[in-house]
Amino acid sequence: MIFLRIILIFLTFSPESLFSKQxxxxxxxxxxxxxxxxxxxxxxxxxxxxxxxxxxxxxxxxxxxxxxxxxxxxxxxxxxxxxxxxxxxxxxxxxxxxxxxxxxxxxxxxxxxxxxxxxxxxxxxxxxxxxxxxxxxxxxxxxxxxxxxxxxxxxxxxxxxxxxxxxxxxxxxxxxxxxxxxxxxxxxxxxxxxxxxxxxxxxxxxxxxxxxxxxxxxxxxxxxxxxxxxxxxxxxxxxxxxTRPMNISFVEIINDEKNNSFQLNLKTEFNLNKINCFINSGNLEKSINDNVLVVKVSNASKNQRYRLNCTLLKNSDVYWFGTMIIKHKNKFYF
CATH class of the missing domain: 3.20.20.370 (Glycoside hydrolase/deacetylase)
Incomplete structure (x- = not known):
């Protein structure tokens, strides 16, 4: 089985530097x-x-x-x-x-x-x-x-x-x-x-x-x-x-078009157990593997825009990460 891996972001900043400096x-x-x-x-x-x-x-x-x-x-x-x-x-x-x-x-x-x-x-x-x-x-x-x-x-x-x-x-x-x-x-x-x-x-x-x-x-x-x-x-x-940006240090998308699915691997300093993720279509499964949040979306068979949102509540603040994966003519685009 052939997978397409795309590394989207590599960030090295802390929540403090994100808000106090930029x-x-x-x-x-x-x-x-x-x-x-x-x-x-x-x-x-x-x-x-x-x-x-x-x-x-x-x-x-x-x-x-x-x-x-x-x-x-x-x-x-x-x-x-x-x-x-x-x-x-x-x-x-x-x-x-x-x-x-x-x-x-x-x-x-x-x-x-x-x-x-x-x-x-x-x-x-x-x-x-x-x-x-x-x-x-x-x-x-x-x-x-x-x-x-x-x-x-x-x-x-x-x-x-x-x-x-x-x-x-x-x-x-x-x-x-x-x-x-x-x-x-x-x-x-x-x-x-x-x-x-x-x-x-x-x-x-x-x-x-x-x-x-x-x-x-x-x-x-x-x-x-x-x-x-x-x-x-x-x-x-x-x-x-x-809402405040959820600082993400690493994002990797694994594309499995043959099985109508894709997977996001996320790294962040936040507590992975407290992050909730949602998708507008398809079936979403969340797991944690070696300090990486793994979000797998299956049954993504429709040609449409798949909007993934992950949120976390911390000290009354809501932190948010969102992205869009597009399926067009049975191919995924990021």
């Missing part, structure tokens, strides 16, 4: 607002307003994602309680129902735009360039989310580059130049995609797996917590924005 933050991603017919991607403006009110009342530092370039490249620390608000796809419901709220709170935000869908037709679900320009003039940053909104892992290199560059040119033509920041359609990428994005000069890139962000992250696979009505209660929201 800082950490929570990146949130939203899509639609007050569109109940899309429950997996929509949140009510009432819930969204309660979340913004909570951030304001509790003195969170709501920052633009461009600040992360300073953090990752220029030696600037993130302040305590850093939160970043991002919106994918540029649906018109954001402009109509959420943008006024963000203006009221004077919060910065970032919209990731699939340029091929920009449309001034009144019946369109998407914003037009005039609306996007208004966002930019009111603390909104507009960034690349592709042109066609097709998963990047489906493209050959030439077509992928063309799609990203087409979106970049359209944004620059209509809104001017901006930082080289991108988010992947559906949050999907692999090593091939990330290498191309890096080669095109992008500084950071966002996925859609849940985890707090810290300095030792892969800058081309940054996590974001997806927020909708189902998982957007104020109680859960307050838990998310107060």
């Amino acid at each position: 800082g950490s933050g929570i990146v949130l991603v939203y899509h639609r607002f007050d569109e109940q017919k899309h429950p997996s991607t929509s949140i009510s403006s009432q819930n969204f307003n309660e979340q913004l009110q909570y951030l304001k009342k509790n003195n969170y530092n709501v920052l633009p994602v461009s600040r992360l370039i300073d953090f990752f490249y220029d030696g600037y620390d993130l302040p305590p309680k850093s939160v970043f608000i991002t919106i994918d796809d540029a649906f018109k419901s954001f402009y109509e129902n959420a943008f006024p709220l963000l203006k009221n709170y004077n919060f910065p935000f970032s919209v990731f735009l699939s340029t091929g869908f920009v449309n001034k037709n009144r019946t369109s679900d998407f914003m037009d360039w005039k609306m996007l320009d208004e966002l930019k003039k009111n603390k909104g940053e507009i960034y690349n989310h592709s042109d066609k909104h097709k998963s990047f892992i489906e493209y050959p290199s030439t077509d992928l580059i063309k799609d990203i560059e087409t979106a970049k040119k359209k944004i620059e033509k209509n809104l001017g130049k901006s930082h080289k920041i991108i988010s992947y359609p559906y949050g999907e990428s692999n090593t091939f995609v990330r290498d191309i994005v890096k080669g095109l000069g992008y500084k950071i890139a966002f996925s859609q797996h849940s985890s707090p962000l810290h300095f030792k992250e892969n800058k081309y696979n940054l996590p974001r917590f997806s927020i909708n009505d189902k998982y957007g209660s104020l109680e859960r929201f307050s838990q998310i924005i107060n």
